Amino acid sequence: QKEVEQDPGPLSVPEGAIVSLNCTYSNSAFQYFMWYRQYSRKGPELLMYTYSSGNKEDGRFTAQVDKSSKYISLFIRDSQPSDSATYLCAMSAGAGNMLTFGGGTRLMVKP
Amino acid sequence: ETGVTQTPRHLVMGMTNKKSLKCEQHLGHNAMYWYKQSAKKPLELMFVYSLEERVENNSVPSRFSPECPNSSHLFLHLHTLQPEDSALYLCASSLGRRDSPLHFGNGTRLTVT
Numbered sequence: 001q002k003e004v005e006q007d008p009g010p011l012s013v014p015e016g017a018i019v020s021l022n023c024t025y026s027n028s029a030f031q032y033f034m035w036y037r038q039y040s041r042k043g044p045e046l047l048m049y050t051y052s053s054g055n056k057e058d059g060r061f062t063a064q065v066d067k068s069s070k071y072i073s074l075f076i077r078d079s080q081p082s083d084s085a086t087y088l089c090a091m092s093a094g095a096g097n098m099l100t101f102g103g104g105t106r107l108m109v110k111p
Numbered sequence: 112e113t114g115v116t117q118t119p120r121h122l123v124m125g126m127t128n129k130k131s132l133k134c135e136q137h138l139g140h141n142a143m144y145w146y147k148q149s150a151k152k153p154l155e156l157m158f159v160y161s162l163e164e165r166v167e168n169n170s171v172p173s174r175f176s177p178e179c180p181n182s183s184h185l186f187l188h189l190h191t192l193q194p195e196d197s198a199l200y201l202c203a204s205s206l207g208r209r210d211s212p213l214h215f216g217n218g219t220r221l222t223v224t
Contacts, residue, residue: 002153004153008151034212036215041217041220042217042218043115043117043201043203043215043216043217043218044154044201044213044215045215046212046213046214049212088154090154098156098159098167099156099213100153101153101154102153103151103152103153104153
């Protein structure tokens with residue numbers, strides 16, 4: 001079993017839809033959770049960062065962490081074609097800042 | 112200049128060649144990382160340097176040799192690679208604190224023929 005599971009997609013949605021991206025994990029020691037966005041031929045860029053459980057909102061993006069279920073989500077409201085990218089979840093127990101990444105979900109937002 | 116710069120962007124090399132990848136960060140960070148990204152696989156951590164000292168080596172074959180001369184520069188020296196080493200090699204940097212996220216460069220797309 002992988003330590004972090006993420007559906008590879010592709011996930012195709014129409015412009016304006018609400019997108020839900022998810023990751024599950026098995027290591028209960030994880031307490032720092034991140035979402036990275038990676039455009040084609042680019043490196044990953046940090047999108048959202050949360051600590052422990054709860055929600056965090058930034059513009060059209062909302063990150064949720066449910067540590068009891070070992071499940072994290074990224075919601076994108078009013079999705080745009082420019083949101084088309086691969087979204088990587090990453091998490092860390094905090095010691096030494098070693099991140100464990102999911103395999104990424106490819107999102108396509110169609111005009 | 113972008114925060115983390117990697118050169119070259121693309122590299123094609125034969126199995127007997129020797130080449131080096133270069134990474135430079137302009138963010139004032141003190142930790143630098145090499146990751147390997149292959150198709151349909153999660154990012155694989157290869158090496159970590161903190162304050163120019165290697166603190167992590169994830170069972171990487173010796174044909175990959177990192178070098179960190181200072182906190183702003185990181186190299187990955189390559190020799191006698193195999194075709195399965197073809198991948199996107201990403202450099203990242205961070206403040207090195209356990210709550211500090213990684214900042215990535217745009218990677219070097221390596222093809223081994």
